[in-house]
Amino acid sequence: xxxxxxxxxxxxxxxxxxxxxxxxxxxxxxxxxxxxxxxxxxxxxxxxxxxxxxxxxxxxxxxxxxxxxxxxxxxxxxxxxxxxxxxxxxxxxxxxxxxxxxxxxxxxxxxxxxxxxxxxxxxxxxxxxxxxxxxxxxxxxxxxxxxxxxxxxxxxxxxxxxxxxxxxxxxxxxxxxxxxxxxxxxxxxxxxxxxxxxxxxxxxxxxxxxxxxxxxxxxxxxxxx
Amino acid sequence: xxxxxxxxxxxxxxxxxxxxxxxxxxxxxxxxxxxxxxxxxxxxxxxxxxxxxxxxxxxxxxxxxxxxxxxxxxxxxxxxxxxxxxxxxxxxxxxxxxxxxxxxxxxxxxxxxxxxxxxxxxxxxxxxxxxxxxxxxxxxxxxxxxxxxxxxxxxxxxxxxxxxxxxxxxxxxxxxxxxxxxxxxxxxxxxxxxxxxxxxxxxxxxxxxxxxxxxxxxxxxxxxx
Numbered sequence: 008x009x010x011x012x013x014x015x016x017x018x019x020x021x022x023x024x025x026x027x028x029x030x031x032x033x034x035x036x037x038x039x040x041x042x043x044x045x046x047x048x049x050x051x052x053x054x055x056x057x058x059x060x061x062x063x064x065x066x067x068x069x070x071x072x073x074x075x076x077x078x079x080x081x082x083x084x085x086x087x088x089x090x091x092x093x094x095x096x097x098x099x100x101x102x103x104x105x106x107x108x109x110x111x112x113x114x115x116x117x118x119x120x121x122x123x124x125x126x127x128x129x130x131x132x133x134x135x136x137x138x139x140x141x142x143x144x145x146x147x148x149x150x151x152x153x154x155x156x157x158x159x160x161x162x163x164x165x166x167x168x169x170x171x172x173x174x175x176x177x178x179x180x181x182x183x184x185x186x187x188x189x190x191x192x193x194x195x196x197x198x199x200x201x202x203x204x205x206x207x208x209x210x211x212x213x214x215x216x217x218x219x220x221x222x223x224x225x226x227x228x229x230x231x232x
Numbered sequence: 233x234x235x236x237x238x239x240x241x242x243x244x245x246x247x248x249x250x251x252x253x254x255x256x257x258x259x260x261x262x263x264x265x266x267x268x269x270x271x272x273x274x275x276x277x278x279x280x281x282x283x284x285x286x287x288x289x290x291x292x293x294x295x296x297x298x299x300x301x302x303x304x305x306x307x308x309x310x311x312x313x314x315x316x317x318x319x320x321x322x323x324x325x326x327x328x329x330x331x332x333x334x335x336x337x338x339x340x341x342x343x344x345x346x347x348x349x350x351x352x353x354x355x356x357x358x359x360x361x362x363x364x365x366x367x368x369x370x371x372x373x374x375x376x377x378x379x380x381x382x383x384x385x386x387x388x389x390x391x392x393x394x395x396x397x398x399x400x401x402x403x404x405x406x407x408x409x410x411x412x413x414x415x416x417x418x419x420x421x422x423x424x425x426x427x428x429x430x431x432x433x434x435x436x437x438x439x440x441x442x443x444x445x446x447x448x449x450x451x452x453x454x455x456x457x
Contacts, residue, residue, distance in 0.1 A: 009273065013344040013369035016299045017265060018245030018380045040242060041264050043278050044357045045399045048234065051276075051361070053268050074241045119238040129354055131363055132269045136276070138356060144238035155243050155380070172267045 011175050019156040019173070023073040023087050023113045024052050025098075026063035032098050032111040033060045036088035038156045039172055040072050048141040050123055053134045055170035059092040064137055068125045069110040073117035075154040083116050084159075085197070085221040089168050107142050118148040134172055164206055164213070165220040192229040197222040201229065236400050244381040244398070248298040248312050248338045249277050250323075251288035257323050257336040258285045261313035263381045264397055265297050273366040275348055278359045280395035284317040289362055293350045294335040298342035300379040308341050309384075310422065310446040314393050332367050343373040359397055389431055389438070390445040417454040422447040426454065 025034035039053040052070060054061045064070050075083070086097055102114040106122035114120070123139025156173070159165040167174045189204035199221040203209050210229070217226045250259035264278040277295060279286045289295050300308070311322055327339040331347035339345070348364025381398070384390040392399045414429035424446040428434055435454070442451045 008368050008370070009366060010344075010370050012371050012374070013299070013346060014267060014273070016245075016344040016371065016378050017267065018243060018378050019266065020241075020243030039266050039268065041244065041266055041278075042239060042242065042397045043264065043361060044359050044397055046358060046401070048239070049356060051356075053266075074238070119235075119241040121238060127354065127356070129352065129363075131274060131276075131352070133271060134269050136268060138354075141234060143233055145233070145235050146237050146241065149237070153241050153243050153382075157378075172269055174270045176271070 014173060014175070015157075015160070021075050021079070021154045021156055021159055023075065023083075023117070024054065024060060024070055025073070025111050025113055026060050026067055026070045027098075027111055028067060028109045029105050029111075031063075032103075033063055033092035034073075034087050034097055034111070034113055035060045035092075035170075036084060036168070037072075037171075038167070040074075043138060048144075049126070049138055050121060050141065051136055051138045053131070053136050053172050055134050055172075058170055061135055064125060065128070065135075067108075067110070069106075069108040070123055070125065070137060070139055071106055071110045071112040072121040072123070073113045073115075074119045074121075076116050076118045076148065077152040077154050077158065079116045079154050081163075081218065081220050081223040084163075084165060087113075088165075089221055114147065118151045118153060119146045120144065159220075163220050164201065164208075164217070166205065191232045193232045194219040194222065194224050195228045195230055196224040200232070239398060239400070240382075240385070246300050246304070246379045246381055246384055248300065248308075248342070249279065249285060249295055250298070250336050250338055251285050251292055251295045252323075252336055253292060253334045254330050254336075256288075257328075258288055258317035259298075259312050259322055259336070259338055260285045260317075260395075261309060261393070262297075262396075263392070265299075268363060273369075274351070274363055275346060275366065276361055276363045278356070278361050278397050280359050280397075283395055286360055289350060290353070290360075292333075292335070294331075294333040295348055295350065295362060295364060296331055296335045296337040297346040297348070298338045298340075299344045299346075301341050301343045301373065302377040302379050302383065304341045304379050306388075306443065306445050306448040309388075309390060312338075313390075314446055339372065343376045343378060344371045345369065384445075388445050389426065389433075389442070391430065416457045418457045419444040419447065419449050420453045420455055421449040425457070 019038035244263035352363040
């Protein structure tokens, strides 16, 4: 018996993982960044094989991690988490620092960053795990708290995109839940779907100040579907 | 330039990772448990090569993860986090369930658990990373929050043991900080050392209700060293 709800009890942060060079780069929202050894400092990240950034990491052998702040805006989450760099230049207009290896490091709404060179690549199935040796690290905002996946899900009402290691196929989640009537509400701006069943909170119970986690559109501009 | 403080901005949960069989087993406190693929559900853990549990995982090819609750007691943290199973039977007297593979699963102060069979073992240097396919998972307490590493450090004043991937050699941390006068206080029961410099909070500023994060001894029973 597999209870998918158990997966949500694992704590994660939220990060922008970037790769590339000064000419061309890309980044995506990841919740799987973690230290694997203390001496030397080594960090691992997971990346879907279809992910545009995976190509950059494989080609350049470098990646950076921007640790997002608790109040990261829907614009940053939408830009890096729910859109592909194949369609537009995600780094265009962003505040980007280039690391010692030339890798782009996104500074927007980040409290710290890491720069790594890949030492091992592991094929875990649908995803690649890259293990990187630390080149440099810095704190940008010492007083702000990091964004956690739990906070993003519970307070910001965000969902994992399809390429995330923690993405849950809704049909599987539904199969393990009792049958009740839930509604869906669609953002009239970006099309984001708020599903009462997945979220566990009725749309009418959300505060009036609640906005679309993707594009920031007001609650009153959602339409029942 | 490496700022070790940046490492503390990465969010982790805290878990008991166990292995073995119905006859003999062991478990340790880990902060590196994470999902690596969604389909099939696969999870990774990191374990120091010197860790007694690493031997069990290598020999049996199975491990379990107990996701600790926010208010995990100092007794559980001390038993599984700061002592070795080479010296005593950590599972003795604990509430243990044996999984489908026979692996012990610690239920004490846990809100959910996972049971996995090892599919890949990766040598990352001082540590081994085990990637496991999920056999079963369950939620034990749906309303309680998970314990996070940040909460354990900031509120519980806990420190990472020497075998943790996130352990920081105090001399390295000191080198990146300005010089000020800090004191150390020792627990008269278990010998735990409260270091004002590492903790960032003066011992006298801790509330009177504060207790040793390892064994629960009262603040008044600490001695300045």
